[in-house]
Amino acid sequence: MSSTDLPAYEQVKAFVKAQIHSGALRPGDAVPSEAALQQQFGLSRMTVNRAMTELAAEGLLTRMRGSGTVVAQWHRISSTLAVRDIHEEVLERGHRHSSKVLTLEVVKADAALAQTLGLRRGTRVFHSVMVHYENGIAIQLEDRHVNPAAAPDYLQVDFAHTTPTQYLFQCAPLSEARYSIEAALPTAMEAAALGIQGSQPCLVITRCTISGAHVASQGRLVYPGMRYSLQGNFQL
Amino acid sequence: MSSTDLPAYEQVKAFVKAQIHSGALRPGDAVPSEAALQQQFGLSRMTVNRAMTELAAEGLLTRMRGSGTVVAQWHRISSTLAVRDIHEEVLERGHRHSSKVLTLEVVKADAALAQTLGLRRGTRVFHSVMVHYENGIAIQLEDRHVNPAAAPDYLQVDFAHTTPTQYLFQCAPLSEARYSIEAALPTAMEAAALGIQGSQPCLVITRCTISGAHVASQGRLVYPGMRYSLQGNFQL
DNA sequence: CAGTGGTCTAGACCACCGA
DNA sequence: CGGTGGTCTAGACCACTGG
Numbered sequence: 001m002s003s004t005d006l007p008a009y010e011q012v013k014a015f016v017k018a019q020i021h022s023g024a025l026r027p028g029d030a031v032p033s034e035a036a037l038q039q040q041f042g043l044s045r046m047t048v049n050r051a052m053t054e055l056a057a058e059g060l061l062t063r064m065r066g067s068g069t070v071v072a073q074w075h076r077i078s079s080t081l082a083v084r085d086i087h088e089e090v091l092e093r094g095h096r097h098s099s100k101v102l103t104l105e106v107v108k109a110d111a112a113l114a115q116t117l118g119l120r121r122g123t124r125v126f127h128s129v130m131v132h133y134e135n136g137i138a139i140q141l142e143d144r145h146v147n148p149a150a151a152p153d154y155l156q157v158d159f160a161h162t163t164p165t166q167y168l169f170q171c172a173p174l175s176e177a178r179y180s181i182e183a184a185l186p187t188a189m190e191a192a193a194l195g196i197q198g199s200q201p202c203l204v205i206t207r208c209t210i211s212g213a214h215v216a217s218q219g220r221l222v223y224p225g226m227r228y229s230l231q232g233n234f235q236l
Numbered sequence: 237m238s239s240t241d242l243p244a245y246e247q248v249k250a251f252v253k254a255q256i257h258s259g260a261l262r263p264g265d266a267v268p269s270e271a272a273l274q275q276q277f278g279l280s281r282m283t284v285n286r287a288m289t290e291l292a293a294e295g296l297l298t299r300m301r302g303s304g305t306v307v308a309q310w311h312r313i314s315s316t317l318a319v320r321d322i323h324e325e326v327l328e329r330g331h332r333h334s335s336k337v338l339t340l341e342v343v344k345a346d347a348a349l350a351q352t353l354g355l356r357r358g359t360r361v362f363h364s365v366m367v368h369y370e371n372g373i374a375i376q377l378e379d380r381h382v383n384p385a386a387a388p389d390y391l392q393v394d395f396a397h398t399t400p401t402q403y404l405f406q407c408a409p410l411s412e413a414r415y416s417i418e419a420a421l422p423t424a425m426e427a428a429a430l431g432i433q434g435s436q437p438c439l440v441i442t443r444c445t446i447s448g449a450h451v452a453s454q455g456r457l458v459y460p461g462m463r464y465s466l467q468g469n470f471q472l
Numbered sequence: 473c474a475g476t477g478g479t480c481t482a483g484a485c486c487a488c489c490g491a
Numbered sequence: 492c493g494g495t496g497g498t499c500t501a502g503a504c505c506a507c508t509g510g
Contacts (some may be wrong), residue, residue, distance in 0.1 A: 005430070021448055033476065044500045046282075049477080057293075061496060065477045066508030081317035081468070113243070160383045175257045177470045183419035183439040183461030201437030203419040212257050225419030232317070234413045243479060270496065280481045285496080301496045302489030 008043050012051035015041075020060065022069055031061060031069040039180040081232050083179065083207065085165040086142075090134045098136070101159050102193060103129040111144075114209060117147050118215045126154045128164060131193050138194045141186075150216035164217075172211035179207040183225070192220050201225040244279050248287035251277075254294065255262050256307055267297060267305040317468050319415060319441065321401040322378075326370045334372070337395050338429060339365040345381075352444060353383050353451045362390040364400060364464040374430045377422075377458040386452035400453075408447035415443040419461070426458050 006014070019025040032040070037048045052069060056059045063069045090097035107127045114121045126146040131138050144164050146154050150172040157167050168174075183202045189199040203223040209216045242250070244290060255261040257294045268276070273284045299305045326333035343363045350357045362382040367374050380400050382390045386408040393403050404410075418438045427434040439459040445452045 009498080021409050023409050026409070027405070033477080044502090046480095046501085047499060049479090050498095052477085063477060063510080065506065066475080068476060068508090169263075173257055173259050173262070176469070179470075180465045180467045181417065181439070182465035183437040183459070185437055199435060201419040201421055203417070203439075223419070229416045229418035231416045232414070234415075245479080256481095271494080280483090281479060282499095283484085285498090288496085299496060300489080301487065304489090304495060433508080 008041070009047050009051040009054070012037060012041060012043070012048055013055055016055060017060065018053070025071050027071050027073045029071050033068060033069060045201060054125055069130075081230065083177075083205070085163055086132050086140055087163045087166065087170075090132075090139075092093070095135045098133045099130050099159065099163070100133070101128065101130045103127060104159070105157060106155070107145075113145055114217070116215065116218050117145065120146065124148065126151070128154075130164075132163075137227065138196075139223060139227050140218060141190050141194050143190075143222070144217055144219040146217040147214050150214045150234075164219075168209065168211075168216055172209075172216040174209055174212070174216075175212055176210040177207060178210075179205055181205050181230070184224055186224075194222065194224055196224050196226075203228060203230070244277070245283050245287040245290070248273060248277060248279070248284055248302060249359055252291060253286070253296065255286075261307050263307050263309045265307050267307060269304060288439055317466065319443065319466075321405075322368045322376055322429055323399045323402065326368075326375075329370075331371045333368065333370060335366050335368045335395065335399070337364065337366045340391060340395070342391070343381075349381055349454070352454050353381065355383065360384065362387070364390075364395070366395060366400075368399075373463065374432075375459060375463050377426050377427075378432050378455060379458070380453055380455040382453040383450055386447055386450045400455075404445065404447075404452055408445075408450070408452040410445055410452075412446040413443060414446075415441055417441050417466070422458055422460075430458065430460055432460050432462075437465060439466070 016025075016031060023124050025031065031052075034045055034048045034052060037043075038045050041048065047083050052063065056063045056069075060072055061069050064070045105127050106124050108122045109117060109119055109125050111121050113125065114123060117125060119125065126144070126148060127144070129141070129143045132140040132142060142164065146164070146168070148154070151168060154167070154169075182204050183201050186194065186196065186198060186200070188198055190202075191200070202225055205221040205223070206219070207221065208218045221228065251452055252267060261267065267288075270281055270284045270288060273279075274281050277284065288297065288299065292299045292305075297305050297307055298308045323333050325451075341363050342360050344358045345361050347357050349361065350359060353361065355361070355420070359378060362384060363380070364382070365377070365379045368376040368378065378400065382400070382404070384390070389407075390403070418440050419437050422430065422432065422434060422436070422438050424434055426438075427436070430449060438461050441457040442455070443457065444454045
Protein backbone atom coordinates (compact mmCIF):
# COMPACT_ATOMS: atom_id res chain seq x y z
CA MET A 1 0.00 0.00 0.00
CA SER A 2 0.81 3.69 0.36
CA SER A 3 3.43 5.82 -1.31
CA THR A 4 5.70 4.35 -3.85
CA ASP A 5 5.39 0.68 -3.09
CA LEU A 6 8.89 0.68 -1.65
CA PRO A 7 9.48 -1.13 1.61
CA ALA A 8 9.06 1.14 4.60
CA TYR A 9 12.73 1.00 5.55
CA GLU A 10 13.67 2.06 2.02
CA GLN A 11 11.37 5.01 2.31
CA VAL A 12 13.05 6.07 5.51
CA LYS A 13 16.44 5.70 3.83
CA ALA A 14 15.27 7.74 0.86
CA PHE A 15 13.97 10.43 3.19
CA VAL A 16 17.27 10.79 5.01
CA LYS A 17 19.28 10.60 1.81
CA ALA A 18 17.17 13.34 0.27
CA GLN A 19 17.85 15.57 3.24
CA ILE A 20 21.55 15.00 2.84
CA HIS A 21 21.60 15.52 -0.91
CA SER A 22 19.53 18.64 -0.70
CA GLY A 23 21.91 20.10 1.82
CA ALA A 24 19.32 20.33 4.57
CA LEU A 25 21.58 18.01 6.52
CA ARG A 26 25.28 18.66 6.20
CA PRO A 27 28.25 16.58 7.29
CA GLY A 28 28.43 16.60 11.07
CA ASP A 29 24.78 17.49 11.54
CA ALA A 30 22.66 15.39 13.84
CA VAL A 31 20.10 13.14 12.20
CA PRO A 32 16.73 12.66 13.91
CA SER A 33 16.88 9.86 16.46
CA GLU A 34 15.26 6.51 15.82
CA ALA A 35 12.52 7.40 18.25
CA ALA A 36 11.75 10.60 16.35
CA LEU A 37 11.64 8.88 12.97
CA GLN A 38 9.57 6.11 14.45
CA GLN A 39 6.96 8.66 15.46
CA GLN A 40 7.17 10.59 12.22
CA PHE A 41 6.68 7.57 9.99
CA GLY A 42 4.51 5.54 12.32
CA LEU A 43 6.83 2.54 12.14
CA SER A 44 8.30 0.20 14.70
CA ARG A 45 11.79 0.90 15.89
CA MET A 46 13.24 -2.21 14.26
CA THR A 47 12.22 -0.90 10.86
CA VAL A 48 13.68 2.53 11.44
CA ASN A 49 16.76 0.89 12.90
CA ARG A 50 17.27 -1.17 9.79
CA ALA A 51 17.14 1.94 7.62
CA MET A 52 19.68 3.77 9.76
CA THR A 53 21.95 0.79 10.16
CA GLU A 54 22.09 0.31 6.41
CA LEU A 55 22.82 3.97 5.79
CA ALA A 56 25.65 3.72 8.30
CA ALA A 57 26.97 0.61 6.57
CA GLU A 58 26.93 2.52 3.29
CA GLY A 59 29.04 5.19 4.90
CA LEU A 60 26.47 7.97 4.81
CA LEU A 61 25.93 8.15 8.55
CA THR A 62 28.05 7.74 11.62
CA ARG A 63 26.27 6.29 14.60
CA MET A 64 27.45 6.43 18.18
CA ARG A 65 25.73 4.52 20.90
CA GLY A 66 24.69 6.89 23.61
CA SER A 67 25.17 10.10 21.70
CA GLY A 68 23.31 9.76 18.44
CA THR A 69 23.60 9.71 14.67
CA VAL A 70 25.28 12.32 12.54
CA VAL A 71 25.89 12.74 8.83
CA ALA A 72 29.26 11.23 8.03
CA GLN A 73 32.21 13.49 7.38
CA TRP A 74 32.45 12.53 3.86
CA HIS A 75 35.75 13.75 2.75
CA ARG A 76 36.07 10.67 0.72
CA ILE A 77 34.49 9.24 -2.32
CA SER A 78 34.45 5.60 -1.59
CA SER A 79 33.65 3.70 -4.65
CA THR A 80 33.48 0.15 -5.68
CA LEU A 81 36.23 -0.72 -8.06
CA ALA A 82 35.68 -4.07 -9.63
CA VAL A 83 38.89 -5.90 -10.39
CA ARG A 84 37.52 -8.50 -12.68
CA ASP A 85 38.55 -11.52 -14.56
CA ILE A 86 39.88 -10.20 -17.85
CA HIS A 87 38.16 -12.89 -19.87
CA GLU A 88 34.70 -11.96 -18.64
CA GLU A 89 35.43 -8.30 -18.96
CA VAL A 90 36.38 -8.54 -22.61
CA LEU A 91 33.43 -10.78 -23.44
CA GLU A 92 31.09 -8.35 -21.76
CA ARG A 93 32.25 -5.63 -24.09
CA GLY A 94 31.23 -7.93 -26.91
CA HIS A 95 34.81 -8.48 -27.98
CA ARG A 96 36.96 -11.51 -28.57
CA HIS A 97 39.39 -12.61 -25.91
CA SER A 98 42.47 -14.67 -26.55
CA SER A 99 45.71 -15.21 -24.72
CA LYS A 100 49.20 -16.53 -25.20
CA VAL A 101 51.20 -18.31 -22.54
CA LEU A 102 54.79 -17.14 -22.51
CA THR A 103 56.03 -18.95 -19.44
CA LEU A 104 54.73 -21.75 -17.25
CA GLU A 105 57.32 -23.08 -14.88
CA VAL A 106 58.51 -23.84 -11.38
CA VAL A 107 60.88 -21.39 -9.76
CA LYS A 108 62.46 -21.06 -6.35
CA ALA A 109 61.11 -18.13 -4.40
CA ASP A 110 63.57 -15.35 -3.75
CA ALA A 111 63.45 -13.42 -0.51
CA ALA A 112 60.86 -10.87 -1.59
CA LEU A 113 58.50 -13.38 -3.14
CA ALA A 114 58.81 -15.76 -0.19
CA GLN A 115 57.89 -12.86 2.03
CA THR A 116 54.70 -11.96 0.20
CA LEU A 117 53.60 -15.56 -0.22
CA GLY A 118 54.40 -16.39 3.38
CA LEU A 119 56.83 -19.17 2.46
CA ARG A 120 60.46 -19.95 3.19
CA ARG A 121 63.10 -18.68 0.79
CA GLY A 122 63.87 -21.23 -1.88
CA THR A 123 60.46 -22.91 -1.75
CA ARG A 124 59.29 -24.03 -5.16
CA VAL A 125 56.45 -21.92 -6.51
CA PHE A 126 54.65 -21.81 -9.83
CA HIS A 127 55.25 -18.97 -12.21
CA SER A 128 53.23 -18.04 -15.24
CA VAL A 129 53.45 -15.19 -17.69
CA MET A 130 50.82 -14.64 -20.30
CA VAL A 131 49.47 -11.92 -22.55
CA HIS A 132 45.77 -11.26 -22.97
CA TYR A 133 44.36 -9.88 -26.19
CA GLU A 134 41.13 -8.07 -26.93
CA ASN A 135 40.27 -8.54 -30.59
CA GLY A 136 43.88 -9.45 -31.18
CA ILE A 137 45.31 -6.37 -29.47
CA ALA A 138 47.44 -6.93 -26.38
CA ILE A 139 45.79 -5.27 -23.40
CA GLN A 140 47.23 -7.06 -20.39
CA LEU A 141 50.37 -8.86 -19.39
CA GLU A 142 49.81 -11.12 -16.44
CA ASP A 143 52.85 -12.20 -14.48
CA ARG A 144 51.81 -14.42 -11.62
CA HIS A 145 53.42 -16.45 -8.85
CA VAL A 146 51.26 -19.11 -7.29
CA ASN A 147 51.56 -20.89 -3.97
CA PRO A 148 51.56 -24.64 -4.72
CA ALA A 149 49.72 -25.26 -1.47
CA ALA A 150 46.75 -23.33 -2.83
CA ALA A 151 46.71 -24.74 -6.35
CA PRO A 152 48.82 -27.91 -6.64
CA ASP A 153 47.82 -28.63 -10.23
CA TYR A 154 48.44 -25.16 -11.56
CA LEU A 155 50.98 -26.30 -14.12
CA GLN A 156 48.56 -28.81 -15.63
CA VAL A 157 45.85 -26.24 -16.31
CA ASP A 158 44.99 -25.56 -19.92
CA PHE A 159 45.23 -21.82 -20.05
CA ALA A 160 43.89 -21.77 -23.56
CA HIS A 161 40.46 -22.41 -22.06
CA THR A 162 40.59 -20.75 -18.69
CA THR A 163 42.41 -17.86 -17.05
CA PRO A 164 44.52 -18.07 -13.92
CA THR A 165 42.00 -15.83 -12.20
CA GLN A 166 39.17 -18.20 -13.01
CA TYR A 167 41.13 -21.27 -12.05
CA LEU A 168 42.29 -19.83 -8.77
CA PHE A 169 38.78 -18.76 -7.86
CA GLN A 170 37.72 -22.30 -8.34
CA CYS A 171 40.39 -24.12 -6.38
CA ALA A 172 41.28 -21.53 -3.76
CA PRO A 173 38.16 -19.74 -2.54
CA LEU A 174 39.06 -16.14 -2.01
CA SER A 175 38.96 -14.66 1.42
CA GLU A 176 41.01 -11.51 1.10
CA ALA A 177 42.83 -9.47 -1.48
CA ARG A 178 45.24 -6.59 -1.43
CA TYR A 179 46.18 -4.51 -4.39
CA SER A 180 48.05 -1.48 -5.41
CA ILE A 181 47.61 0.52 -8.57
CA GLU A 182 50.36 2.61 -10.00
CA ALA A 183 51.72 4.09 -13.17
CA ALA A 184 55.05 2.78 -14.35
CA LEU A 185 57.10 2.00 -17.40
CA PRO A 186 57.10 -1.60 -18.56
CA THR A 187 60.27 -3.66 -18.38
CA ALA A 188 61.91 -4.35 -21.71
CA MET A 189 60.51 -7.85 -21.71
CA GLU A 190 57.02 -6.65 -20.88
CA ALA A 191 57.11 -3.99 -23.58
CA ALA A 192 58.16 -6.59 -26.13
CA ALA A 193 55.44 -8.98 -25.07
CA LEU A 194 52.80 -6.28 -25.24
CA GLY A 195 54.13 -4.91 -28.50
CA ILE A 196 54.60 -1.38 -27.22
CA GLN A 197 57.45 1.06 -26.81
CA GLY A 198 59.37 0.86 -23.56
CA SER A 199 58.62 4.53 -23.02
CA GLN A 200 54.86 4.04 -22.98
CA PRO A 201 53.36 4.45 -19.53
CA CYS A 202 51.42 1.50 -18.19
CA LEU A 203 48.91 0.95 -15.46
CA VAL A 204 50.37 -1.65 -13.13
CA ILE A 205 48.15 -3.49 -10.70
CA THR A 206 49.87 -5.63 -8.15
CA ARG A 207 47.42 -7.96 -6.57
CA CYS A 208 47.86 -10.44 -3.78
CA THR A 209 45.06 -12.89 -3.07
CA ILE A 210 44.59 -14.74 0.17
CA SER A 211 42.59 -17.91 0.58
CA GLY A 212 42.01 -18.99 4.15
CA ALA A 213 45.41 -19.48 5.75
CA HIS A 214 47.42 -19.31 2.52
CA VAL A 215 48.51 -16.45 0.39
CA ALA A 216 47.31 -18.04 -2.83
CA SER A 217 49.05 -15.93 -5.40
CA GLN A 218 50.70 -12.69 -6.22
CA GLY A 219 50.26 -11.14 -9.60
CA ARG A 220 51.55 -8.20 -11.56
CA LEU A 221 49.12 -7.02 -14.20
CA VAL A 222 50.49 -4.58 -16.74
CA TYR A 223 48.10 -2.61 -18.93
CA PRO A 224 49.27 -0.33 -21.71
CA GLY A 225 48.04 3.12 -20.69
CA MET A 226 46.87 3.96 -24.17
CA ARG A 227 44.58 0.98 -24.40
CA TYR A 228 43.13 0.52 -20.97
CA SER A 229 41.66 2.49 -18.12
CA LEU A 230 39.85 1.54 -14.97
CA GLN A 231 36.47 3.08 -14.66
CA GLY A 232 34.02 3.38 -11.88
CA ASN A 233 30.82 4.94 -10.88
CA PHE A 234 29.55 5.80 -7.50
CA GLN A 235 26.07 6.62 -6.42
CA LEU A 236 24.45 7.84 -3.25
CA MET B 237 27.66 -14.34 26.92
CA SER B 238 28.86 -17.53 25.30
CA SER B 239 31.34 -18.01 22.50
CA THR B 240 33.36 -15.10 21.37
CA ASP B 241 31.25 -12.27 22.63
CA LEU B 242 30.27 -11.44 19.08
CA PRO B 243 26.64 -10.61 18.36
CA ALA B 244 24.65 -13.68 17.41
CA TYR B 245 24.11 -12.53 13.85
CA GLU B 246 27.85 -12.05 13.44
CA GLN B 247 28.42 -15.58 14.59
CA VAL B 248 26.01 -16.87 12.00
CA LYS B 249 27.77 -14.81 9.36
CA ALA B 250 31.13 -16.14 10.47
CA PHE B 251 29.83 -19.69 10.34
CA VAL B 252 28.61 -19.35 6.78
CA LYS B 253 31.72 -17.49 5.68
CA ALA B 254 33.91 -20.19 7.14
CA GLN B 255 32.05 -22.83 5.16
CA ILE B 256 32.60 -20.86 2.00
CA HIS B 257 36.25 -20.13 2.64
CA SER B 258 36.99 -23.71 3.55
CA GLY B 259 35.48 -24.87 0.31
CA ALA B 260 32.74 -26.86 2.02
CA LEU B 261 30.32 -24.58 0.21
CA ARG B 262 31.23 -23.69 -3.34
CA PRO B 263 29.74 -21.13 -5.70
CA GLY B 264 26.29 -22.27 -6.72
CA ASP B 265 25.79 -24.52 -3.69
CA ALA B 266 22.68 -24.14 -1.61
CA VAL B 267 23.11 -22.57 1.83
CA PRO B 268 21.00 -23.88 4.72
CA SER B 269 17.66 -22.15 4.89
CA GLU B 270 16.86 -19.59 7.54
CA ALA B 271 14.64 -22.09 9.28
CA ALA B 272 17.47 -24.62 9.45
CA LEU B 273 19.96 -22.12 10.82
CA GLN B 274 17.37 -20.86 13.26
CA GLN B 275 17.08 -24.38 14.69
CA GLN B 276 20.81 -25.01 14.60
CA PHE B 277 21.73 -21.86 16.47
CA GLY B 278 18.62 -21.53 18.59
CA LEU B 279 17.94 -18.00 17.39
CA SER B 280 14.89 -16.18 16.19
CA ARG B 281 14.40 -15.91 12.47
CA MET B 282 14.94 -12.15 12.42
CA THR B 283 18.45 -12.63 13.73
CA VAL B 284 19.30 -15.30 11.20
CA ASN B 285 17.68 -13.21 8.51
CA ARG B 286 19.86 -10.26 9.37
CA ALA B 287 22.98 -12.37 9.01
CA MET B 288 21.95 -13.73 5.63
CA THR B 289 20.70 -10.40 4.33
CA GLU B 290 24.02 -8.79 5.18
CA LEU B 291 26.00 -11.56 3.53
CA ALA B 292 23.87 -11.10 0.42
CA ALA B 293 24.48 -7.35 0.52
CA GLU B 294 28.19 -8.04 0.71
CA GLY B 295 27.92 -10.11 -2.42
CA LEU B 296 28.73 -13.48 -0.87
CA LEU B 297 25.28 -14.97 -1.26
CA THR B 298 22.51 -14.76 -3.77
CA ARG B 299 19.03 -15.04 -2.35
CA MET B 300 15.91 -15.86 -4.29
CA ARG B 301 12.51 -15.59 -2.74
CA GLY B 302 10.76 -18.88 -3.02
CA SER B 303 13.71 -20.98 -4.03
CA GLY B 304 16.42 -20.36 -1.49
CA THR B 305 19.93 -19.05 -0.93
CA VAL B 306 23.04 -20.07 -2.83
CA VAL B 307 26.69 -19.10 -2.68
CA ALA B 308 27.24 -16.28 -5.18
CA GLN B 309 28.98 -16.92 -8.45
CA TRP B 310 31.92 -14.82 -7.81
CA HIS B 311 33.95 -14.13 -10.79
CA ARG B 312 34.78 -10.76 -9.55
CA ILE B 313 36.69 -9.20 -6.75
CA SER B 314 34.78 -6.15 -5.84
CA SER B 315 36.81 -3.91 -3.69
CA THR B 316 36.44 -0.55 -2.14
CA LEU B 317 38.77 2.00 -3.57
CA ALA B 318 38.82 5.18 -1.60
CA VAL B 319 39.53 8.30 -3.60
CA ARG B 320 40.12 10.74 -0.83
CA ASP B 321 40.72 14.34 -0.21
CA ILE B 322 44.44 14.81 -0.63
CA HIS B 323 44.74 17.05 2.40
CA GLU B 324 43.34 14.49 4.80
CA GLU B 325 45.29 11.71 3.21
CA VAL B 326 48.61 13.45 3.68
CA LEU B 327 47.81 14.45 7.25
CA GLU B 328 46.82 10.92 8.07
CA ARG B 329 50.25 9.73 7.05
CA GLY B 330 51.61 12.19 9.59
CA HIS B 331 53.06 14.43 6.92
CA ARG B 332 52.75 18.07 6.08
CA HIS B 333 50.44 19.18 3.32
CA SER B 334 50.80 22.39 1.38
CA SER B 335 49.64 23.59 -1.97
CA LYS B 336 50.26 26.27 -4.54
CA VAL B 337 47.58 27.82 -6.72
CA LEU B 338 48.77 28.21 -10.30
CA THR B 339 45.55 29.34 -11.92
CA LEU B 340 42.19 30.60 -10.71
CA GLU B 341 40.09 32.06 -13.45
CA VAL B 342 36.91 32.12 -15.47
CA VAL B 343 36.93 30.46 -18.86
CA LYS B 344 34.36 29.75 -21.52
CA ALA B 345 33.52 26.09 -21.82
CA ASP B 346 34.56 24.46 -25.05
CA ALA B 347 32.43 21.75 -26.61
CA ALA B 348 33.89 18.82 -24.65
CA LEU B 349 33.77 20.56 -21.28
CA ALA B 350 30.25 21.85 -21.87
CA GLN B 351 29.23 18.31 -22.65
CA THR B 352 30.58 16.82 -19.43
CA LEU B 353 29.27 19.63 -17.26
CA GLY B 354 25.89 19.58 -18.97
CA LEU B 355 26.09 23.24 -20.00
CA ARG B 356 25.88 25.13 -23.27
CA ARG B 357 29.08 25.80 -25.18
CA GLY B 358 30.61 29.10 -24.22
CA THR B 359 29.10 29.17 -20.75
CA ARG B 360 31.43 30.73 -18.22
CA VAL B 361 32.91 28.18 -15.83
CA PHE B 362 35.56 28.37 -13.12
CA HIS B 363 38.95 26.87 -13.67
CA SER B 364 41.63 26.18 -11.12
CA VAL B 365 45.00 24.54 -11.31
CA MET B 366 47.00 23.79 -8.21
CA VAL B 367 49.82 21.60 -7.04
CA HIS B 368 49.71 19.67 -3.78
CA TYR B 369 52.84 18.89 -1.83
CA GLU B 370 53.58 16.27 0.79
CA ASN B 371 56.46 17.45 2.94
CA GLY B 372 57.37 19.84 0.17
CA ILE B 373 57.38 17.24 -2.60
CA ALA B 374 54.83 17.61 -5.38
CA ILE B 375 52.52 14.62 -5.42
CA GLN B 376 49.42 15.84 -7.20
CA LEU B 377 48.45 18.33 -9.83
CA GLU B 378 44.78 19.19 -9.67
CA ASP B 379 43.21 20.73 -12.74
CA ARG B 380 39.57 21.38 -12.15
CA HIS B 381 36.60 22.94 -13.91
CA VAL B 382 33.68 23.91 -11.74
CA ASN B 383 30.07 24.55 -12.63
CA PRO B 384 29.21 28.03 -11.26
CA ALA B 385 25.68 26.86 -10.56
CA ALA B 386 27.06 24.44 -7.98
CA ALA B 387 29.63 26.70 -6.35
CA PRO B 388 29.03 30.36 -7.23
CA ASP B 389 31.73 31.66 -4.89
CA TYR B 390 34.45 29.31 -6.01
CA LEU B 391 36.81 32.09 -7.08
CA GLN B 392 36.62 33.74 -3.66
CA VAL B 393 37.71 30.66 -1.74
CA ASP B 394 41.02 30.82 0.05
CA PHE B 395 42.70 27.70 -1.23
CA ALA B 396 45.58 28.19 1.13
CA HIS B 397 43.30 26.92 3.88
CA THR B 398 41.00 24.51 2.13
CA THR B 399 41.08 22.24 -0.90
CA PRO B 400 38.64 22.36 -3.79
CA THR B 401 37.50 18.86 -2.81
CA GLN B 402 36.68 20.01 0.70
CA TYR B 403 34.99 23.17 -0.46
CA LEU B 404 32.87 21.42 -3.05
CA PHE B 405 31.80 18.79 -0.56
CA GLN B 406 30.58 21.56 1.63
CA CYS B 407 28.64 23.62 -0.86
CA ALA B 408 27.52 20.95 -3.30
CA PRO B 409 26.54 17.81 -1.41
CA LEU B 410 27.70 14.87 -3.45
CA SER B 411 25.19 12.51 -4.94
CA GLU B 412 27.15 10.71 -7.60
CA ALA B 413 30.64 10.46 -8.98
CA ARG B 414 32.28 8.90 -11.98
CA TYR B 415 35.95 8.38 -12.42
CA SER B 416 38.48 6.81 -14.64
CA ILE B 417 42.01 5.85 -13.75
CA GLU B 418 44.71 5.56 -16.33
CA ALA B 419 48.40 5.78 -16.89
CA ALA B 420 49.60 8.60 -19.08
CA LEU B 421 52.43 11.01 -19.65
CA PRO B 422 52.01 14.49 -18.20
CA THR B 423 51.68 17.46 -20.51
CA ALA B 424 54.70 19.72 -20.65
CA MET B 425 53.00 22.20 -18.37
CA GLU B 426 52.03 19.52 -15.88
CA ALA B 427 55.52 18.06 -15.82
CA ALA B 428 56.97 21.49 -15.15
CA ALA B 429 54.49 22.18 -12.35
CA LEU B 430 55.22 18.84 -10.73
CA GLY B 431 58.94 19.16 -11.21
CA ILE B 432 59.33 15.91 -13.10
CA GLN B 433 60.53 14.81 -16.51
CA GLY B 434 57.95 14.76 -19.26
CA SER B 435 58.81 11.11 -19.85
CA GLN B 436 57.77 10.03 -16.36
CA PRO B 437 54.56 8.03 -16.31
CA CYS B 438 51.77 9.42 -14.17
CA LEU B 439 48.59 8.08 -12.71
CA VAL B 440 45.77 10.20 -14.03
CA ILE B 441 42.40 10.18 -12.35
CA THR B 442 39.61 11.95 -14.13
CA ARG B 443 36.75 12.53 -11.81
CA CYS B 444 33.34 13.99 -12.43
CA THR B 445 31.15 14.78 -9.44
CA ILE B 446 27.42 15.22 -9.57
CA SER B 447 25.37 17.03 -6.98
CA GLY B 448 21.65 16.68 -7.37
CA ALA B 449 20.73 17.93 -10.81
CA HIS B 450 24.08 19.57 -11.53
CA VAL B 451 27.36 18.19 -12.65
CA ALA B 452 29.33 20.07 -10.03
CA SER B 453 32.83 19.72 -11.34
CA GLN B 454 35.20 17.81 -13.47
CA GLY B 455 38.76 17.31 -12.38
CA ARG B 456 41.96 15.89 -13.74
CA LEU B 457 44.30 14.69 -11.00
CA VAL B 458 47.83 13.89 -12.08
CA TYR B 459 50.09 11.90 -9.77
CA PRO B 460 53.73 11.20 -10.52
CA GLY B 461 53.93 7.43 -10.79
CA MET B 462 57.14 7.29 -8.82
CA ARG B 463 55.67 8.98 -5.81
CA TYR B 464 52.14 7.76 -5.55
CA SER B 465 50.09 4.60 -5.78
CA LEU B 466 46.54 3.75 -4.95
CA GLN B 467 46.16 0.96 -2.51
CA GLY B 468 43.27 -1.10 -1.42
CA ASN B 469 42.36 -4.05 0.65
CA PHE B 470 39.42 -6.29 0.39
CA GLN B 471 38.15 -8.73 2.95
CA LEU B 472 35.48 -11.36 3.02
C1' DC C 473 19.60 10.29 35.18
C1' DA C 474 17.15 10.16 30.54
C1' DG C 475 18.20 9.46 25.82
C1' DT C 476 20.71 7.08 22.48
C1' DG C 477 21.83 3.12 19.49
C1' DG C 478 22.84 -2.37 19.39
C1' DT C 479 20.75 -6.41 19.72
C1' DC C 480 17.27 -9.92 20.16
C1' DT C 481 12.63 -12.27 20.33
C1' DA C 482 8.27 -14.55 18.93
C1' DG C 483 5.16 -13.90 16.58
C1' DA C 484 2.93 -12.28 11.85
C1' DC C 485 1.51 -11.61 6.70
C1' DC C 486 3.01 -11.65 2.18
C1' DA C 487 5.00 -12.96 -2.62
C1' DC C 488 7.21 -16.21 -4.72
C1' DC C 489 8.98 -20.88 -6.36
C1' DG C 490 8.88 -25.61 -7.29
C1' DA C 491 6.59 -29.88 -7.11
C1' DC D 492 0.65 -27.11 -1.76
C1' DG D 493 4.73 -26.46 1.59
C1' DG D 494 9.01 -24.14 1.87
C1' DT D 495 11.46 -20.10 0.93
C1' DG D 496 12.91 -15.34 1.67
C1' DG D 497 11.10 -10.06 2.42
C1' DT D 498 9.14 -7.35 5.52
C1' DC D 499 7.10 -5.63 9.75
C1' DT D 500 5.61 -5.28 14.74
C1' DA D 501 5.66 -4.39 19.76
C1' DG D 502 7.79 -5.36 22.95
C1' DA D 503 12.50 -6.19 25.60
C1' DC D 504 17.32 -5.72 27.81
C1' DC D 505 21.70 -3.80 27.43
C1' DA D 506 25.87 -0.47 27.04
C1' DC D 507 26.98 3.68 26.34
C1' DT D 508 26.83 8.92 26.36
C1' DG D 509 25.66 13.25 27.98
C1' DG D 510 24.40 16.55 31.37
